Amino acid sequence: MLKAGIVGLPNVGKSTLFNALVANAQAEAANYPFCTIEPNSGVVAVPDPRLNQLAQLSGSRELIPTRVEFVDIAGLVAGASQGEGLGNKFLANIREVDAIVHVVRCFDNDDVIHVSGSVGPARDAEVINLELALADLAQVEKRRERIKKQLRTSKEAQLEDALLERIQVQLDGGGAVRSLGLSDEEADLVKPLGLLTAKPIIYATNVSEDDLASGNSYVEEVQKLAAQEGAETVRISAQVEAELIELPEGDRLEFLEGLGVEEGGLQGLIRATYRLLGLRTYFTTGPKESRAWTIKAGMSAPQAAGVIHTDFERGFIRAQTIGYSQLLEAGSLVEARNKGWLRSEGKEYVVQEGDVMEFLFNV
Numbered sequence: 239m240l241k242a243g244i245v246g247l248p249n250v251g252k253s254t255l256f257n258a259l260v261a262n263a264q265a266e267a268a269n270y271p272f273c274t275i276e277p278n279s280g281v282v283a284v285p286d287p288r289l290n291q292l293a294q295l296s297g298s299r300e301l302i303p304t305r306v307e308f309v310d311i312a313g314l315v316a317g318a319s320q321g322e323g324l325g326n327k328f329l330a331n332i333r334e335v336d337a338i339v340h341v342v343r344c345f346d347n348d349d350v351i352h353v354s355g356s357v358g359p360a361r362d363a364e365v366i367n368l369e370l371a372l373a374d375l376a377q378v379e380k381r382r383e384r385i386k387k388q389l390r391t392s393k394e395a396q397l398e399d400a401l402l403e404r405i406q407v408q409l410d411g412g413g414a415v416r417s418l419g420l421s422d423e424e425a426d427l428v429k430p431l432g433l434l435t436a437k438p439i440i441y442a443t444n445v446s447e448d449d450l451a452s453g454n455s456y457v458e459e460v461q462k463l464a465a466q467e468g469a470e471t472v473r474i475s476a477q478v479e480a481e482l483i484e485l486p487e488g489d490r491l492e493f494l495e496g497l498g499v500e501e502g503g504l505q506g507l508i509r510a511t512y513r514l515l516g517l518r519t520y521f522t523t524g525p526k527e528s529r530a531w532t533i534k535a536g537m538s539a540p541q542a543a544g545v546i547h548t549d550f551e552r553g554f555i556r557a558q559t560i561g562y563s564q565l566l567e568a569g570s571l572v573e574a575r576n577k578g579w580l581r582s583e584g585k586e587y588v589v590q591e592g593d594v595m596e597f598l599f600n601v
């Protein structure tokens with residue numbers, strides 16, 4: 239299961255957001271820095287109405303959505319890369335996640351202390367980004383020093399050093415490694431370094447409930463910053479999400495409509511994180527269960543089968559496949575087969591978003 243780490247300055251709403259993401263999470267949302275010392279982790283379902291429709295079509299007894307794990311990482315401060323404010327520990331926690339959800343405070347509230355004394359979203363985001371870049375720079379310099387003696391005799395060391403030099407120049411200039419567009423081979427080469435700025439990022443702009451529908455000038459600041467590095471932004475109100483949890487299911491939509499929005503920001507955040515990680519969903523469906531499966535974009539049918547069980551990949555013969563929308567149009571798998579809409583796909587087939595599949599394999 240893939241992990242997304244929630245980061246930001248202290249008191250920007252990270253733990254409130256995390257508690258809302260994972261309703262049973264016990265992260266303490268206290269109004270002081272470093273209230274979260276150990277990362278809190280929780281697994282959330284990826285919202286997908288297609289799964290409900292497939293379950294209805296098949297009369298499934300159980301629905302199993304795909305999931306993403308979120309990790310609440312304590313607030314970073316300036317100097318974290320040098321160990322300030324337990325920085326080394328927190329940076330190590332970020333190395334273990336696949337993507338970063340960077341929460342930026344975009345609301346005014348005199349009752350909630352700001353670690354810098356005032357709200358400044360672009361400045362706050364840059365503080366975090368700088369600390370991540372400085373930590374990466376230290377890693378790169380250490381690695382270049384380590385392979386220095388091998389440069390005369392090893393072509394592999396020469397290739398690695400050339401790549402590390404490119405990365406170092408990028409970091410020195412205030413850029414992120416993710417903006418370099420590394421090839422798969424290059425990314426694999428530096429993967430052991432666990433570079434923080436190589437991880438994909440989403441900026442979650444945390445606003446008051448009054449600004450959830452239309453945003454504010456603070457949000458625009460973050461959007462401008464994100465656009466410069468090709469990152470995505472999602473507008474959320476951690477306080478609204480916390481209030482939604484307390485409401486009965488039937489009252490939530492009415493509450494959101496009163497704020498001028500159709501859904502809470504968390505659903506958008508979960509979906510955006512899923513997209514950010516380059517993931518796709520395919521489905522299996524039947525009377526027993528309808529289930530969403532997570533795969534990487536570009537996976538072949540045997541690789542997708544292997545997500546269910548390694549034996550499925552090893553013994554793969556073919557996959558009976560139909561697109562989700564076409565299956566709904568047919569009304570049932572039997573009717574889809576009668577219409578000739580059910581395709582038989584082989585080992586070279588690249589699974590598409592929303593495919594509904596049944597695998598045939600040798601044990």
